[in-house]
Amino acid sequence: MQHWEADEERSRHMVRFGRRDTAPELALRRALHARGRRFLVDRRISSRTRARADLVFPRARVAVFVDGCFWHWCEEHAHLPKANAELWRAKLLANRQRDASHDAALRSEGWVVIRVWEHDDVDVAADLVEAALDRWDRIASRRSERTHPTAANASRAPAESSAGGRPDASR
């Protein structure tokens, strides 16, 4: 406990990343928004878990979590505080297990779960999210053509414009 003050830096870090609307979250939201993607923010999406996804794409059922390096125990950056190291280890391990059980519950309900680290390059993270959305678009359009061969284009058009379905020609 006497080392607690030496960990003041760490405490600030924890406070900063323990809340919503962190800088990395905002950066990813801005990047995807700039690419024409629309999404919900900070939503609980399942009655089976209390997990709140940072970004939610309801139609594609894609849930994105931006994980803080400390709380989610990134192996590159999360060093256990010196004081109470064992307690922190147990706490952070429990966090990781909770993340895994949230993911399993969401996947069992058909969600695509994407976790990116706060340290990830924002464009790489945005690419990852868009790849999942594009995959869903392809599956949805195939399904739509199969079930409604003549109405396929008519029914897809509004959906695509609301999703800002711009092809990735710019990149």
Ligand SMILES: [Zn+2]
């Ligand atoms: Zn990290």
